[in-house]
Every structure is written in C-alpha cells, then in structure tokens.
Amino acid sequence: MKRRCIMKDINITDIKEKLDKNIKKNQNLKGKVKLATKVFENAIEGIVITDKNAFIEWANPAFTKITGYTVEEVIGKKPSILKSNKHNKDFYKKMWHALINEGKWAGEIWNRRRNGEAYPEWLTIMAVKDEYGNTTKYISVFNDLTKLKRNEDDLNYKTYYDALTDLPNRLLYTDRLKDSIHIAKENDNKVAVMFLDIDDFKKVNEGLGHIIGDVLLKKVAERLNSVVKKGNTVARMSxxxxxILCPSYKNEQSIINEVNKILxxxxxxxxxxxxxxYITASIGISLYPEDGVDSNxxxxxxxxxxxxxxxxxxxxYxxxxPNMNKKAEERLILENDMQYALINEEFSLYYQPKVDSKTNKIVSLEALIRWNHPTKGMISPGAFIPVAEESGFILLLGEWILKKACKDIKEINEKVKSKITVSVNLSAKQFxxxxILNTVDLAIDDAKIKPNLLDLEVTETTAMKNERNAFNIMNELKNRGMSLSIDDFGTGYSSLNYLKRVxxxxxxxxxxxxxxxxxxxCDATIVKSLITMCHSLGKNVVAEGVETKEQLEMLKEFGCNQIQGYxxxxxxxxxxIKEMIIKQE
Structure with missing residues (x-):
C-alpha cells in the first residue's frame, strides 16, 4: 500500500514538471507570435501573406498605407489586383519561374494604388515550404520607391538641365551631340553645331542688375525654344x-534658314x-564631318x-x-601672356608731353602703355589693347596704369617747380x-597726390553711351577735384548741344x-570754329597728332591751348620725360 502511494507521487511530480515545461513553451511561443505580429503590424514595408494558390490571407497596415486598399478589401483576392500593366507576360513568367525553382524572387516592379496611380516598388517574394518541401504559403515584402525615384529624377534633372532656363546644359548637349555624330556616321548624315553668344550682356548685368539679367536669359531661352526646328536642341552652356544642335540637315541653306529664325x-x-x-547675338557654326569628327x-x-x-x-553669323583656330589660339596665348606680363612687370608707361602754345613749356603728360615682351619684344598697344578690352583684362590693366601714373607724376612734381599734370585714358569697360570712382580714389590715395594733378581722358564715343550715367560719373570725378578730357573729339556723332552739356x-x-x-x-575752318566754340563754353582745347611746323603755327593762330604730337x-x-621737363626749367 505504501509502495503504490510513492509511485503515484513520483508520477504526479513528473507530470507536473512536464506540464510546467509545456506551459513555459507555450508562453514562449505565444510571446514569439505576439512579437512577430507586432513587427508585422509596425513594419514600414508592406507585407502580404498568400496561400499556395496566391490568394491573399493577410496584409499589414503598411500595405494599406502604400496601396490604399484595406485588408478586408483584398483578403481572398490575388495580388494581381495591384497590376499596373506596365510589364509584359514575359516579366511575370520569369518571376514565377524563379519562385517555383528557387523559392524566391526579388526585383523592381510597377504596381497600381487603389486611386489608380502607378508607383514603383522593390518587391521580395518568398515561398514557405512544409517539412516535405511543398509550398504552403507565399510572403511578399515591398518598399514604395516613389520618393527615391523622385529624388533620382531630381538629381538627374540637376545633372543634365540648366536650373535657370530649364534648357539642357553643356553635359546633356554634349551627350546628344555624341549620339548625333554616331547616328550620322552610320547613316552618312551631316550635323550642325551653332554657338550663340549675347552681345555686351555684361552691360545688362551692370546697368540693370543680375536679377534682371537672369530674367532676360530666361526669356531668351523661351524665344529660342519656340523657333528652332522640332528635333533640334537648344542648350545653355554658361x-x-x-x-543649338541640328542632328541632321539637308543642305547649308536649311542651316541658314534656321540661323535667320534664331536671329x-x-x-x-x-x-x-x-x-x-534690346539685345543682339552673334552665332558661329561648325559642321560634321567637315569641321570636326568629335563633339569637343x-x-x-x-x-x-x-x-x-x-x-x-x-x-x-x-x-x-580652319584658320580661325590659329587666330583663336594666338588670342588665347596673348591673353595668358598679358596676365603674366602684369605679374612680371613687363608693362611700362611712356609719356607724351602736352605743350602750352603760348609759353612752349610742358604743362601736362599723357600716360601711354607699352609692353616689352621677353621673347617678342615691344608689342604694339593696337595689338593687345582691343584683346584686353574684350577679355575684361583691361580692368586690371587700367587699375595698374592709374596707380603707376599717379606715382610717376608725384615723382616728377617733386623734381620740378612748375605744376605738371598727367592724363590717363579710361577704357570704355573701366568707365x-x-x-570706377573707387578705383580712381584708391590710386590717388595710394600715391598721396592732390586730385588736381590727375586728368582723365574718355573718348567721345564712350561718353555718349548711356549719356545720363556717363555725365553722372564725370560730375562725380570733377567734384573730387580731377579734370576731365573728351578724347578723339570729332570722330563720333556728337552735336553742338552735346558739346555744351558734356x-x-x-x-x-x-x-x-x-x-x-x-x-x-575746309579742315582748317572746322578746327578754327571748334576751338572758338570750346573757348566760348569755357573749355580748354588740346590738338592731338601735331607733326609739322605749318600745323603748329596755324593752331597757335587759332588759339589752341595745348599742342601734343611728334x-x-x-x-x-x-x-x-623727367629730364626733358627739368631742362626746360
């Protein structure tokens, strides 16, 4: 009797332990199920579970958020309800082939939301198999790629399109040109390349401001795009x-017609x-294959x-x-050489005297730039000044001339008793x-001279451009104590009224x-009348380029104030020139 009781106790204990283990196991399993459910419900990826025949059994909240379908709407239906029709049958055939043979498929696919919007997603499908290797379910996990695609599109746009005008940029233009050359090579076609530059656009930016300049560029882009032939590309380089790219054309006349439309x-x-x-533009044209066989x-x-x-x-246009490149290369070399010349002190100033017609004494000097090139010798100002003007280098060079002339005139005046002034030519770009006002002020301050030692020469043509602005600057300079001269008078189209007002x-x-x-x-009469008019308006008169005694005597007779020339x-x-001035004293 006692033995049986002990056996019963042992059996009960074993059973209790087993029950405890099973309870714990079930609790762990429930915990895992609960955790898995929580993960599924809170996942940002859409998750869909289907049976072996691909009928939807369950979907998570992210699925609803991405597709717009509720779980209730899709249970019992196939994922094909999301089909976008952007993929052909072969696409889906390959997908199912991978699932059946490998148990997994992953790739980018376009589906359609409940509202009809097609969207891209990254989809991974896994087959769930039992212990016998039979597929019992499919689990699909997907990410919405819409934002990523949009970012990619934005990046692609920024890479290939100009932000201001929305035109293709240099990179896209070059790519299209390369493609056009490749096609032309295969089909024996011709390609035309046009380079368009707006004339004097810098004046728009300086006169009206960069904001106006940007708006103008956008309007230019719109007009160009509206007139070019369909299939041609308009791009903004910088x-x-x-x-403008013409990927194929019939003959040169068709190109001329296109250019005329553009102009x-x-x-x-x-x-x-x-x-x-009002603006104008200049165009250069090159043709494939005559003028080059590559884009650059x-x-x-x-x-x-x-x-x-x-x-x-x-x-x-x-x-x-072919000879243009040689000239362009020479010009580029000249531009580079000018930069080095300024650094290496190859430039110097020469001075031509202006002589008082009554006293025959030097009263003023005109500063003239000279360039002694280390290998080419003396280079004529006529050869490099126009290039300096066009390239903008004249601003740096002009600043150097002003500073040097002010220092030199100080040195001269320290050696002589009489007052000697210096005239400096202001280029159109400087003026x-x-x-310009700040540049002149700095030159005077740097040399520590009085402003009345400096005379600034502006050509008649320069002074007539944007007259109001020109006169304002001239008055500002006069108010600072400098004198002003109108150079090359008579070569422009100024009137007597202009002479009175300038x-x-x-x-x-x-x-x-x-x-x-x-x-x-008649020439003598014109000069005499001009001198008389200038005097009546209280203006000093200088005659340039006087070379003979006859000219000198006549100018003295006409009352010309100063004579300049050989x-x-x-x-x-x-x-x-310093020695010459010292000798006259």
Missing amino acids: GDEFM KVFNDPFDVEEHKV TLIKNAHSAMYKSKEYSGKK TWYR ESNN PSNTIKIDKSFIDNIAIKK IYAPPLPLEE
Whole structure:
C-alpha cells in the first residue's frame, strides 16, 4: 500500500514538471507570435501573406498605407489586383519561374494604388515550404520607391538641365551631340553645331542688375525654344552662351534658314519688368564631318566662328574656317601672356608731353602703355589693347596704369617747380564699371597726390553711351577735384548741344582733323570754329597728332591751348620725360 502511494507521487511530480515545461513553451511561443505580429503590424514595408494558390490571407497596415486598399478589401483576392500593366507576360513568367525553382524572387516592379496611380516598388517574394518541401504559403515584402525615384529624377534633372532656363546644359548637349555624330556616321548624315553668344550682356548685368539679367536669359531661352526646328536642341552652356544642335540637315541653306529664325527673335525688345531691353547675338557654326569628327572639336570650332562674328561689324553669323583656330589660339596665348606680363612687370608707361602754345613749356603728360615682351619684344598697344578690352583684362590693366601714373607724376612734381599734370585714358569697360570712382580714389590715395594733378581722358564715343550715367560719373570725378578730357573729339556723332552739356574741362581734337589743316581750307575752318566754340563754353582745347611746323603755327593762330604730337616729342620713358621737363626749367 505504501509502495503504490510513492509511485503515484513520483508520477504526479513528473507530470507536473512536464506540464510546467509545456506551459513555459507555450508562453514562449505565444510571446514569439505576439512579437512577430507586432513587427508585422509596425513594419514600414508592406507585407502580404498568400496561400499556395496566391490568394491573399493577410496584409499589414503598411500595405494599406502604400496601396490604399484595406485588408478586408483584398483578403481572398490575388495580388494581381495591384497590376499596373506596365510589364509584359514575359516579366511575370520569369518571376514565377524563379519562385517555383528557387523559392524566391526579388526585383523592381510597377504596381497600381487603389486611386489608380502607378508607383514603383522593390518587391521580395518568398515561398514557405512544409517539412516535405511543398509550398504552403507565399510572403511578399515591398518598399514604395516613389520618393527615391523622385529624388533620382531630381538629381538627374540637376545633372543634365540648366536650373535657370530649364534648357539642357553643356553635359546633356554634349551627350546628344555624341549620339548625333554616331547616328550620322552610320547613316552618312551631316550635323550642325551653332554657338550663340549675347552681345555686351555684361552691360545688362551692370546697368540693370543680375536679377534682371537672369530674367532676360530666361526669356531668351523661351524665344529660342519656340523657333528652332522640332528635333533640334537648344542648350545653355554658361552665362550668356547658348548652343543649338541640328542632328541632321539637308543642305547649308536649311542651316541658314534656321540661323535667320534664331536671329529674328532678337529683333524685338524683351520686356523685363518695367524695362524694354534690346539685345543682339552673334552665332558661329561648325559642321560634321567637315569641321570636326568629335563633339569637343565641333563645339570649339563653333565657338571660334562665333568670336569672328563679333569682329565683323554687322555680321551676325559666321561659318567656321580652319584658320580661325590659329587666330583663336594666338588670342588665347596673348591673353595668358598679358596676365603674366602684369605679374612680371613687363608693362611700362611712356609719356607724351602736352605743350602750352603760348609759353612752349610742358604743362601736362599723357600716360601711354607699352609692353616689352621677353621673347617678342615691344608689342604694339593696337595689338593687345582691343584683346584686353574684350577679355575684361583691361580692368586690371587700367587699375595698374592709374596707380603707376599717379606715382610717376608725384615723382616728377617733386623734381620740378612748375605744376605738371598727367592724363590717363579710361577704357570704355573701366568707365562703365561700377567700381570706377573707387578705383580712381584708391590710386590717388595710394600715391598721396592732390586730385588736381590727375586728368582723365574718355573718348567721345564712350561718353555718349548711356549719356545720363556717363555725365553722372564725370560730375562725380570733377567734384573730387580731377579734370576731365573728351578724347578723339570729332570722330563720333556728337552735336553742338552735346558739346555744351558734356561736363568736361578739355576737348581733344582728333589727329584726323589736324592732318590736313595746312592743305585743306575746309579742315582748317572746322578746327578754327571748334576751338572758338570750346573757348566760348569755357573749355580748354588740346590738338592731338601735331607733326609739322605749318600745323603748329596755324593752331597757335587759332588759339589752341595745348599742342601734343611728334612736333615736340614722341612718347618717352619716365626718366627721359623727367629730364626733358627739368631742362626746360
């Protein structure tokens, strides 16, 4: 009896332990199920579980958020309700082949939301198999790629399109040109490349501001896009430079027709805010295969031709010719050499005296730039000044000339008793820059001279451009104590009324009027009348380019105040002109 009781106790204990283990196991299993459910419900990925026949049994909240379908709407249906029709049968055939043979498929797929919107997703499908290897369910996990695709599109747009004008940029233009060359090579076609540059666009930015300039560029882009032939590409390269690609054309006349359409858009003014802006453009054209067989060469050659258009007055487009590159290379070398010349002190100032017609004494000097190149020797100002003007280097060079002339005139005045002034030519770009007043002030302060020792010469043509602005600057300079001269007077189209209004101290009569006064009565009459008028307006008169005694005597007789020219001296280095002034005293 006792033995049986003990056996029963042992059995009960074993059973209890087993029950405890099972309870714990069930609790762990429930915990895992609960955890798995929580993960599924809170996952940002959409999750769908189907049976072996692909009928939906369950979906998580993320599925609803992404697709717009509730779980109740899709249970018992197949995932094909999401089908976008963007993929063909072969796509789905390959998907099922992978699932059946490998138990897994992953890839990018386009599906459709409940609202009809197609969207991209990254989908992974896994087959769930039992212990016998039979598929019992499929689990699908997917991520919505819409935002990622949008970011990719934005990045792609920023890479290939110009942010200001929405036109293709240099990179996309070059890609399209390469494709066009490849196609043309296979089909024996021809390709045309046009390089367009807006003339004097910098003046728009300086005069009206960069915001107006940007709006103008957008309007130019719109007009260009509206007139080019369908299939041609308009691109913005940089700044005010545009390019047009004609991937195929019949003959040169068809290109001329396209160019004329493009140039015509500049006939009418551009309405930019309250301004009506008139601009022109210059175009260079290169052709495949005649002018190059690769994109870089064709673009470079069209660029060279465009610059040639700017040189030809009134001609707005130019075909590329082989000798243009040589000139472009020479120009580039000259631009680089000028930069080095300024650093290496290859530039110097020569001075030509202006002589008082009554006392025959030097009263002023005109500063003239000279360049002694280490290998080419003396380079004529006529060869490098226009290049400096076009490239913008004239601003740096002009600043150097101002500073050097102010220091030199201080040195001269310290050696002599009489007051000697110096005249410095202001280039059109200098005069039109926003910084001209500051540049002049710094030169005077740096040399520690009085402003009345400096005379600034501006050509008649420069002073007539944007008259109101020009006169404001001239008055500001006069108010600072400097004197102003109108250079090359008579070569422009100024009127007597203009002569009356221009705020200058001095008028310089151009050499072209002086040359024939001794042999042509009409020229002598013009010069005499001009001197008389200037005096009546309280202006000093200087005659330029005086070379003969006859010219000198007539000018003295007409009452010309100062004489400048080879009759007295050519432009001389500082030491020689200094010695000349000292000797006269």
